Amino acid sequence: MLDYPSMLPAIVFVPFAAAMLALLIGRYTGRHTGLLMVLAALTCFGMSTTLFLNTHQAGQAPALFTTTWFSVGTFQIDLRLLGDAFGLFFAMLVSGIGTLVGIYSLSYIPTDLPNSRLGRYYAALITFMGAMLGVALADNLMLLYVFWEITTIASFMLIGFWYDEASAKRGANMAMQVTVTGGLGLLAGVVLIGVAAGTFTLSELQQQTGAWSRLLASPLANIALILVFLGAFTKSAQAPFHFWLPNAMVAPTPVSTYLHAATMVKAGIFLVGRMLPIFGGTALWSPVLITVGLITFVLGAYQAMRETDLKAILARTTLSMLGMIMLVYGLNASEQDALQILSHATYKGALFLVAGIVEHATHTRDIRELGGLRRKMPITFIICAAAALSMAGVPPFFGFLAKEALYHELLHSEVLHAAGVGQWLVVAGSVLANAFMFAVSFKILLGVFCGPETEKGHHAHEAGPGLWIPPAVLALAATGLGVIGVTSVTEHLVQAISSDPHSHVHISMNPVHWSIGPVVLTFITIALGVGFYMRRTAVEAAQARLDVLPSAPRVWERMMEHIAGFATFYAGRWQNGSLHWYIAATMAFFIGVSAYALVHGGLSLANATVDLTELPWYAIALGVLTIGAMTAVVRANTRMGGAIALGATGFLVSLMFVVYRSPDILLTQILIETVSTIFILLILFFMPSFQPEQMSITRKMINLGISAGVGIIVFLMVLLSMSDGIRATRTLKEDYLSRALDGAGGANAVNVIIVDFRAIDTTGEICVLVIVGLAVFALLRSRRKLA
Amino acid sequence: MTVSSPILRTVARFALPLSLVVSAIIFMQGHNLPGGGFIAGVLGAAGAAIYLLAFGVERAARIQWWKFAVVGLCISLLTGTVQALLGYGFMNHTIWHIGSYHLPTATFFDLGVYLIVLGTLMTIFVELGMEDR
Structure with missing residues (x-):
């Protein structure tokens, strides 16, 4: 049995080992590779839960695993994993939903695909899980960054699963470009933090010790924070980087559920949560997060109203909820982050999986072509009803508790009280967004399952248990956590797993404990939501009239086209394929830099001693022969002749190493000469014919100048190596x-x-x-x- | 391209096994005497390339040389990673004492270098040789 600290690396590296195995055996096991995913995810879930329960019950310090990762001189980066409550909550979420998605994938992914492709799919999915677990548990910012980028790469491969289709390529590329841009920002931010604070260790900074004061006192702190925000906002699809997420919906539904609803897009939020203890008090923190979060919150919900594709609707509502959680962090209300994340993950995960089931049964995701499925798919209907009601924020579902907590915070937040009239703007925006969310929930539930049966629904039938069990588990959680909220169990749970377990979060399903403010706001939300739903055609028409801004993906793509155009221009100018130009430019640069160093570099040839007593006659003979061979290279009329003469020069030079007893370089030189000769023989055939007589006089002069320059510089460098200053080193x-x-x-x-x-x-x-x-x-x- | 000379063929027939044996020796002695993974890899590739020139590219092309390079890279990176997991830090080598024999873990790293050099050079040779066919 593993001891507790050793479980941490096990949680992170078991998935990577499983992914490697999936790649190796995938071509034989095909669709059954999914079992490996389920197994790996369950193992990680078991270990995370064990660790969490142990730490929580015993009230011990969180488990810590640390070992040297890189050490170069005095610089050292540790492989440091910390099992604190919030990290373990995230790990449980990732591995738990990973298990469900693995089970769902077994029935969902078409089995007529080649085995090796299924193997690759699961390998990417498991790799992603490992990387997410790494992000959750990493206690070193560099380590966190590495795992962060692995999630991006895995996401790229998973979005591009249907790589034969143009839309899949477009979605995968866009997601990659946006998140990598942010990832580079994060890297720069992490480096700045490390430079300013002198440490990359997250928990050390969070404990607000000396390193933390150094960081905040540094002028780099604000720049670092903005760069870290860039990483978090791109990953969690915050406005104005929100557009990649709806385009990523071309991925298979299990991927959309796992990466683009339940876990990966929460990585940005998770990062902000990790940063709150460090940067929470700075001037930039609340204004930036509240603005960006609120805009995304309202924008996502507003746009969700217009969409007709089931997955696109869900993607927009996901954007909205991610914005809401950013807003919560902007209010410094980190004690309710786990509540919001968990509530969203349960109902949104279930809804995505339901969308996959509906598509499986009817071969469409267009809500206009769907309807009346409740008779044919009763189980799916019940699951969808629970999840959608939780999303709408109706009691007794879990989503209601999350919404109450948000409203309570909005009304009582000290951050907002200081903002004066801004507080009411934030409250109004939140109510509006939640009202749209309410309307969208009913649009999905009633649009797909109620009303008259459509043509597409005629042949629909209930899905197998492999498909409905995973969303049922999530929907059950969304219901159960809400219903037991009448006691204080839910309250204790979400507080214990939040990133600030010491502050109290007040939630209850029991009406006796409700306070008046949030209840009033909830009533306004529901009233508005019902209104929006009833008049949805009018709302949609109004939205169409308001639609004047250029679409964000188009703007991004035009920007990318410009960058690619510049790259093409640049490459066409400098990388034109002429070997002559490459060598001439490289050598000219070499001459320039070396000459500069010789003149201004504080080097002196004054005391260079040339000692000719060590020069035996055979070395002189070798030198003469080498010069002769070199002349033959230059005088050669054919490429073959030149190549042979060049080979001869090389071997003569290597004989020089015999004279000066340098067996290592001798061996290397001879072998490299041999291999180069073979290489030249192989490519000579494809070279254009060699016509030195056609060379213009200017070109000949340039060649001569560069050759002479290289010769003189190298000679001077050798001479320099004999001078006092260098010899003493x-x-x-x-x-x-x-x-x-x-x-x-x-x-x-x-x-x-x-x-x-x-x-x-x-x-x-x-x-x-x-x-x-x-x-x-x-x-x-x-x-x-x-x- | 094939250089169909009987002399070259005869030489190549002996050169290949000889170069492989010598490259193994050079590799093994590399830690103490002139040699090492890089040079040994180049020597192995040189022997195989002469064989390729003498007997045509088809025989050499039957082997997927790029896999040597990839496996080599995995071995090298894994050597460093295992050291990191054991707590020495990435690419910080140690020495294993097996009886009276000393085996530096750097040897595994060097084996990776050997495979990479051999695989990459042969990939390039084979692909270039396939071009004119």
């Missing part, structure tokens, strides 16, 4: 030599440097090498296939 060499055997168990210092002392550098280089190989493979092979 021996400590590095001796340091490496002395440490090679003891520290790394190798006597060959060159190799020890490559694979041990500077292994992280080498890692970068081998990555480049692999990418080059794969690029050559992909480019040449695809070109041959096209031909």
Whole structure:
């Protein structure tokens, strides 16, 4: 049995191991790979719950796992995972809904797809789950960022699941572009925080210690906060970055449920929740979050009213709710964040899954083509009713409690009291948005399941238990958590899992405990909502008239087109395919930089000693031969002749290493010469014919100038290495030599440097090498296939 | 492209196994004597490339060389990751003592480098060789 701290890395890395396994066995197991997902998710859920119960009941400090991740000199980044209540709540949410989505996927994903594709689908889904668990538990900002970006990549692959369709490609690209832009902002913000505070450890900053005061005192703090906000707003689809989310609905429904309703879009909110103890008191915090949150809250609900596609409606309401939670954080009401997140996840998860069932049964998601399904699909109808009523905020469902808590906060928040008339703007906006939400809930419920039966519904039938059990669990939670709200169980629960478990959150389903303000607002909301629903055609017509702004996705795409256009122009100018130009430019740059260093770099050739006593006659002979071979390269009339002469030069140079007893470089030089010769032989055939006589005189002069320049610079550099100042710099060499055997168990210092002392550098280089190989493979092979 | 010379074919027939054996030796001695994953990989690729030139690209193309590179990268990254999970930090190598034999974990990293160099060079050679067919 694992001890508690070791469970943390297990929770994060079990999914990654499972994803790797899914990739390997996917082609054989096909659709059954989903069982692996269910298993991994259940394991993580079990461990998260165990950890949470243990910490909560025993009242202990949260479990902490920490180990060195990177250490270079004095700089160190820890792999640090912390199991605090809010993080574990998020982990339970991610793994719990992951389990349900895994079960649902087993029946939902079409089985006529190739096995390997199903394997990849589950691998991406499980990877996503692991990355989300990493975001939830990471206690180091760098670690959090890495997991954050993995969710983006997994999301890209999952949105693009139907990659044969243009809309899927468009949606996946747009989601990727927007969230990566924000992700880069987050990275910059994290780096700034690290620079200003001197630590990347989240809990240390949250405890408001010395590092925290250093951070807030720094002028970088506000910039860092804005950059972190950029990351959170793009991920959680806040206005004006909201548009990627509706376009991401081209993903299969389980993906939409999991990523784009229940978990991934909450990552931005989660991040803001993590930042609240750090930045909550700063001047920017409340104004930015309240403005952005309120706009998204109202805009999402307003636009949801207009949509006719079931998933698009749900996507817009998700936007709205994400905005609402941002607003809650803007009010510093972090004690109710878990309540809002959980309430949204339960009903929205259920509704998305119901939308998938309806589409499965009727082959349409258009609400205008649907109706009267309650007789044919009674179970789905009951599930949908519970979820939709929770969304509408009707007692005794869980959504009602969340809405009451919001209204209570709006009326009593100290942040808003200070805002004066602004408070009533926020209250009015929230009531309006919730009224739209109310109307939308009934539009979905009544539009799909009541009224006359439509043509598409004739052949509809109830879904199998594999499809309805997952949403039923969520709908049950949305009902159950509401009904037991008459006692104080729900209240205690959502307070214990919130990011601020010490502040009291007051919610109750028992009318005796209701206070007058929120109840009045609820009545106004319901009255307005009923009005909107009754007059929905009039509302939609009014919305169509108001529709004057350019659509956000179009604006974004035009921006992307401009960026791509600039890139094409730039590449066309500098990367024109002429090898001559590449080499000339590279060498000219080399000459310029080196000459600058020689003149202004404080280097001196004054005391360079040239000692000719170490020069035996055979070295002179080798030098003469090398010059002869070099002349042959320049004088060659054919490329083949030039290549052979070049090879000869290389081998002669390597003989020079024999003279000066440098076996390592000798071996490398000989092998590289051999491989280069083979390489030249292979590509010579495709080169255009070599016509030196056609070269213009200016071009010849430029070539001569660059060649002479490189020759002189290299000569000077070699000379420089003999001067006093450089020769004295021996400590590095001796340091490496002395440490090679003891520290790394190798006597060959060159190799020890490559694979041990500077292994992280080498890692970068081998990555480049692999990418080059794969690029050559992909480019040449695809070109041959096209031909 | 094939250089159909009987001399080259005869040489290549011996050069391939020889270069593979020597590359294995150079790889193993790399930590203490001249050698190492990079050079050994280049040597292996050189031997295989001469074989490719002598007998045509088809035989060499039967092997999916890019997989060597990818597996190599996985081995190298995994070596660093395992060290990180054991608490030494990413890419901070240690030495395993197996009896009286010392095995630096850097050897596994170097094995990855070997496979990457071999795989990448051969991928490029094979793809270029396939071009004129």
